[in-house]
Amino acid sequence: MIDIRGLSKRFGNKVILNDVSLCVREGGTLALFGPSGTGKSVLLKHIIGLLDPDAGDVIVDGVSITKATHRQLNQVRQRVGYVFQGAALFDSLTVGENIRLGMDIDGCRHAATECEMRVAECLRLVNLDPATAWMYPIELSGGMQKRVAIARAFAGHQRYLLYDEPTTGLDPENAYIISKLIEKLRREIGVTSIIVTHDLENAYRVADHIALLYEAKIRFVGTVEEFRNSDDAVVRRFTSPSQALAELVPV
Amino acid sequence: MNSSMAETETQTQDVGSILSRVPAAVGQGVIAVLEHSAGLAMLTAQTVVAAARPRRYYGALVAQAYDMGVRSLPVVVLVAALSGAVTSQQSGYQFTGTVPIWIIGSIVAASVLTELGPVITALVLVGRIGARIGAELGTMVVTEQVDALRAVGRDPIEQLVVPRVLAGTLVLPPLVAIADFVAIGAGWAGAVITLPITTSEFVYGVRSYYHDFALWFGLIKAAVFGATITFIGCYIGMKARGGAEGVGRTTTAVVVSGTVAIMFWDAVLARLLKAFG
Numbered sequence: 001m002i003d004i005r006g007l008s009k010r011f012g013n014k015v016i017l018n019d020v021s022l023c024v025r026e027g028g029t030l031a032l033f034g035p036s037g038t039g040k041s042v043l044l045k046h047i048i049g050l051l052d053p054d055a056g057d058v059i060v061d062g063v064s065i066t067k068a069t070h071r072q073l074n075q076v077r078q079r080v081g082y083v084f085q086g087a088a089l090f091d092s093l094t095v096g097e098n099i100r101l102g103m104d105i106d107g108c109r110h111a112a113t114e115c116e117m118r119v120a121e122c123l124r125l126v127n128l129d130p131a132t133a134w135m136y137p138i139e140l141s142g143g144m145q146k147r148v149a150i151a152r153a154f155a156g157h158q159r160y161l162l163y164d165e166p167t168t169g170l171d172p173e174n175a176y177i178i179s180k181l182i183e184k185l186r187r188e189i190g191v192t193s194i195i196v197t198h199d200l201e202n203a204y205r206v207a208d209h210i211a212l213l214y215e216a217k218i219r220f221v222g223t224v225e226e227f228r229n230s231d232d233a234v235v236r237r238f239t240s241p242s243q244a245l246a247e248l249v250p251v
Numbered sequence: 252m253n254s255s256m257a258e259t260e261t262q263t264q265d266v267g268s269i270l271s272r273v274p275a276a277v278g279q280g281v282i283a284v285l286e287h288s289a290g291l292a293m294l295t296a297q298t299v300v301a302a303a304r305p306r307r308y309y310g311a312l313v314a315q316a317y318d319m320g321v322r323s324l325p326v327v328v329l330v331a332a333l334s335g336a337v338t339s340q341q342s343g344y345q346f347t348g349t350v351p352i353w354i355i356g357s358i359v360a361a362s363v364l365t366e367l368g369p370v371i372t373a374l375v376l377v378g379r380i381g382a383r384i385g386a387e388l389g390t391m392v393v394t395e396q397v398d399a400l401r402a403v404g405r406d407p408i409e410q411l412v413v414p415r416v417l418a419g420t421l422v423l424p425p426l427v428a429i430a431d432f433v434a435i436g437a438g439w440a441g442a443v444i445t446l447p448i449t450t451s452e453f454v455y456g457v458r459s460y461y462h463d464f465a466l467w468f469g470l471i472k473a474a475v476f477g478a479t480i481t482f483i484g485c486y487i488g489m490k491a492r493g494g495a496e497g498v499g500r501t502t503t504a505v506v507v508s509g510t511v512a513i514m515f516w517d518a519v520l521a522r523l524l525k526a527f528g
């Protein structure tokens with residue numbers, strides 16, 4: 001379970017998060033919507049302690065992230081896969097080495113061939129040629145890097161996955177493959193995940209709950225059905241943008 | 252006429268407003284110094300703690316040591332040769348007449364072993380190693396690679412800072428030893444070619460100066476310089492913010508503060524070690 005409790009964060013005098021609470025039950029998938037620059041990435045980073053909150057706490061798998069020791073925090077981080085918005089691949093390592101880093105703290109404790117097979121399998125799951133393992137991130141397109149980042153996040157059979165805009169910048173076919181993969185990981189491994197996205201279709205397919213972050217607060221949280229049928233004006237800007245925005249933005 | 256009066260007026264105003272800003276600027280300066288002192292102390296503590304598990308960073312340490320050591324050799328040797336030759340020329344012109352000519356050998360050995368070898372090598376490596384570390388880590392910070400390292404449960408201090416600082420500390424003494432050797436050799440070559448001194452006179456001069464402590468003194472300085480250069484590169488690199496421009500500022504900051512730190516240590520260590528020696 002990921003339990004976000006009263007999280008507040010400001011940078012300078014800019015309030016990014018103001019008393020944000022959210023809960024994702026074990027095996028659940030939450031899609032997080034919100035306008036660009038509201039703090040969705042900032043919220044996600046707090047979940048694994050990449051940022052320290054000004055107030056509030058996050059409980060992941062029973063561990064309080066703000067009170068955890070260095071060691072506990074690293075253990076939690078190994079159970080949580082994180083897909084960065086900008087991929088954030090290690091550019092001094094090959095694609096294969098990047099994926100291995102997601103597998104085990106000491107590189108790979110398993111036999112070398114077993115490791116290589118897992119790397120190849122992960123690459124295939126994100127629709128990349130296993131030969132990509134020998135290439136360097138700089139040689140890949142942005143969309144390919146994003147898919148390697150996804151492979152790195154789940155390669156170690158992580159039970160929690162945090163996706164920061166996993167399908168943004170992908171062509172429709174690969175976006176579809178990735179959302180199928182997210183669904184498959186949930187179904188087969190029972191992964192608990194949060195997906196930051198602007199992609200309605202993807203969210204409806206994979207999520208059971210949807211939350212909307214708006215002006216530093218959680219504006220809406222509920223099931224996919226509730227989200228679709230909400231008549232909150234802000235929610236409707238996301239569910240039926242052309243209609244809601246036509247009324248809002250005079251041309 | 253009018254315009255020049257107006258100019259004078261604005262100038263007076265400018266001086267006034269600049270002066271009024273002095274206290275604030277001094278305050279900010281003091282705060283910055285305190286912040287950096289705290290930051291450096293913090294990173295030192297974290298680095299010492301993280302160094303406890305060599306198995307985790309051994310590979311990176313070897314790679315860094317190779318890169319810093321072997322790849323720095325050409326520039327280190329070149330600069331050492333030039334400074335050795337220049338020293339013997341300079342002393343040759345200055346000590347003529349009443350002073351025995353073999354003193355040139357002593358002067359070259361003394362200045363190379365205690366000052367020129369370590370200091371010139373370190374100053375060259377501030378640019379060669381320190382700036383590169385700053386740019387490398389700075390880029391990793393702004394592209395979120397450092398966050399990604401944390402996200403896979405690794406400690407960036409252990410994986411990035413410790414191997415670099417250790418490699419710098421280990422590699423500088425042998426580099427400086429090579430630089431000393433080359434510089435004294437070049438000093439000898441320069442002397443016998445251009446000055447009325449024979450090889451045996453030069454060697455006599457070197458021998459009559461040489462004592463183990465001078466060599467050790469230089470090598471200890473080298474280790475301190477190696478730690479300083481790499482540590483400053485890491486500290487400033489890890490603090491980089493804001494894209495390519497931020498990374499660019501990082502390299503400048505490393506070169507400037509690295510150079511100042513080397514000169515500072517040079518002055519402090521001279522007093523410190525002479526108290527022991």
Ligand SMILES: Nc1ncnc2c1ncn2[C@@H]1O[C@H](COP(=O)(O)OP(=O)(O)O)[C@@H](O)[C@H]1O
Nearest residue numbers: 011012016034035036037038039040041042043
């Ligand atoms: N480390 C940081 N320092 C200062 N401001 C930050 C930092 N990280 C994010 N911000 C600011 O927080 C706001 C939210 O950013 P972000 O979470 O990336 O938005 P998004 O919802 O698009 O993911 C932005 O205005 C951004 O400039």
Ligand SMILES: [Mg+2]
Nearest residue numbers: 040041085164
């Ligand atoms: Mg974002």
